[in-house]
Amino acid sequence: MELWYTEKQTDHFGITAKIKQTLVEEQTDFQHLAIIDTVEFGRMLVLDGMVMTTIKDEFVYHEMVAHPVLHTHPNPKHVLVVGGGDGGVIREVLKHPEVEKAVLVEIDGKVIEYSKKYLPEIAGELNNPRVEVIVNDGYMHIHENKNTYDVIMVDSTEPVGPAVQLFEKGFYQGIYDALKEDGIFVAQTDNPWFKGDLIQKVNQDVKEIFPIVKVYQANIPTYPSGLWTFTMGSKTVDPLNIDENNIPELPTKYYTPRLHKAVFALPRFVEDLVNPK
Amino acid sequence: MELWYTEKQTDHFGITAKIKQTLVEEQTDFQHLAIIDTVEFGRMLVLDGMVMTTIKDEFVYHEMVAHPVLHTHPNPKHVLVVGGGDGGVIREVLKHPEVEKAVLVEIDGKVIEYSKKYLPEIAGELNNPRVEVIVNDGYMHIHENKNTYDVIMVDSTEPVGPAVQLFEKGFYQGIYDALKEDGIFVAQTDNPWFKGDLIQKVNQDVKEIFPIVKVYQANIPTYPSGLWTFTMGSKTVDPLNIDENNIPELPTKYYTPRLHKAVFALPRFVEDLVNPK
Numbered sequence: 001m002e003l004w005y006t007e008k009q010t011d012h013f014g015i016t017a018k019i020k021q022t023l024v025e026e027q028t029d030f031q032h033l034a035i036i037d038t039v040e041f042g043r044m045l046v047l048d049g050m051v052m053t054t055i056k057d058e059f060v061y062h063e064m065v066a067h068p069v070l071h072t073h074p075n076p077k078h079v080l081v082v083g084g085g086d087g088g089v090i091r092e093v094l095k096h097p098e099v100e101k102a103v104l105v106e107i108d109g110k111v112i113e114y115s116k117k118y119l120p121e122i123a124g125e126l127n128n129p130r131v132e133v134i135v136n137d138g139y140m141h142i143h144e145n146k147n148t149y150d151v152i153m154v155d156s157t158e159p160v161g162p163a164v165q166l167f168e169k170g171f172y173q174g175i176y177d178a179l180k181e182d183g184i185f186v187a188q189t190d191n192p193w194f195k196g197d198l199i200q201k202v203n204q205d206v207k208e209i210f211p212i213v214k215v216y217q218a219n220i221p222t223y224p225s226g227l228w229t230f231t232m233g234s235k236t237v238d239p240l241n242i243d244e245n246n247i248p249e250l251p252t253k254y255y256t257p258r259l260h261k262a263v264f265a266l267p268r269f270v271e272d273l274v275n276p277k
Numbered sequence: 278m279e280l281w282y283t284e285k286q287t288d289h290f291g292i293t294a295k296i297k298q299t300l301v302e303e304q305t306d307f308q309h310l311a312i313i314d315t316v317e318f319g320r321m322l323v324l325d326g327m328v329m330t331t332i333k334d335e336f337v338y339h340e341m342v343a344h345p346v347l348h349t350h351p352n353p354k355h356v357l358v359v360g361g362g363d364g365g366v367i368r369e370v371l372k373h374p375e376v377e378k379a380v381l382v383e384i385d386g387k388v389i390e391y392s393k394k395y396l397p398e399i400a401g402e403l404n405n406p407r408v409e410v411i412v413n414d415g416y417m418h419i420h421e422n423k424n425t426y427d428v429i430m431v432d433s434t435e436p437v438g439p440a441v442q443l444f445e446k447g448f449y450q451g452i453y454d455a456l457k458e459d460g461i462f463v464a465q466t467d468n469p470w471f472k473g474d475l476i477q478k479v480n481q482d483v484k485e486i487f488p489i490v491k492v493y494q495a496n497i498p499t500y501p502s503g504l505w506t507f508t509m510g511s512k513t514v515d516p517l518n519i520d521e522n523n524i525p526e527l528p529t530k531y532y533t534p535r536l537h538k539a540v541f542a543l544p545r546f547v548e549d550l551v552n553p554k
Binding site for chain 2 (some may be wrong): 008218220253255269
């Protein structure tokens, strides 16, 4: 018997992956959670029927959330990750020695629990003493901590279920207020092939709050269309003004100093979403 | 009844697309050819069970074969496209007014015939007077035309079936000889997630023949992993020495002058394939 996991990424298109076994399948207080072991991509975390991360390609997303913004901020000591209970972004954040404290605020404790158990390659740094893990609502945490963080990273699911309010303008204003005076934030903002309207709306909202707003991209094979975007909002520093020659080489598999500016060069149809004529 | 086209991109992973109807399904003298109409990506050309092009995302591949090399060569008058019977690359080549003649050498006349009939948005320029269409073996054509072309583009299928010899070192030597003294060629070289060995081998082979060899990438949702590579071999001009400010804006949906150099910045795991330590 062959078992295949099939995910409809749109109503009419999807991916399908042969699986060895299902390790977890559970309805948590917030979402449907599954961890399945696939032949091609290894173990895979699936929330509400959408692939969140896989052992084979997780490095792309986690590196590309963490490193562009941390190599843009001049001295990121205090970092907040909203969501990201699998711990992958935290693992990358800790590669930056100047980060003194990384706070993870994940709404669903089950994501943390099962990631530690079944995805230790990803979640292994969640017990690091530089990390504080808080199981709580990220929206509330943001609004309760003013002028606190140097860098905030929003590692959310898609804007369905618990993450809906993480794509609202009020959330971005909360992030602005939670950041210090030279703070920067970054959020994953889905793909331009099927969700162009989302990228456009987030971009408009963030531009009304942050003076510097830039979108960059990365290739993630198991995410819809394989082309993922990230939106960065900054109070003072422009990521394109960084001297790439001063970026240290960290142990990464996707991000390099040579990619730092290149990823901000967008295909024309994505440029048109971000800077409509 | 719902019909879905499912393509195994590896033995254990694939894509699946809901279809409206099958327009063509035929065993030609060279390969299995199908044109199906999908809901998400529109009409789709499938050769030997692999998506070659779709109405929705074809612009990426066709633009990214044609424009980087044509904006690198100082004066590309005489262009050869090997394969590419759907006509998409030819359409992009003709956007360059300095190209006087574009020759298409496609081994399978049925690809041309059915593309003209069912994919006119892509194949529509094959009757343009600046185009010469030859139904023949590209490998032979290359070896019979020395010192003839300014630019050669290899728009092949994967290295199975009729395209096997288009990935051999003898073919790249033939291309070198068919190019004029400042000639440049580009070939599609598959994806680094599932076919890293192919990219590595082509790169090694081409480096033994051409003094300047560079790899660049683009996102193509319906191709395996969504990340596609292209290998450029050049006799004298380095694509990274071009002044982007002098590149004219053409009517494109993916390529822009701002992308010209950025697409050569590769993820570290791809860098490591191309420049092994």
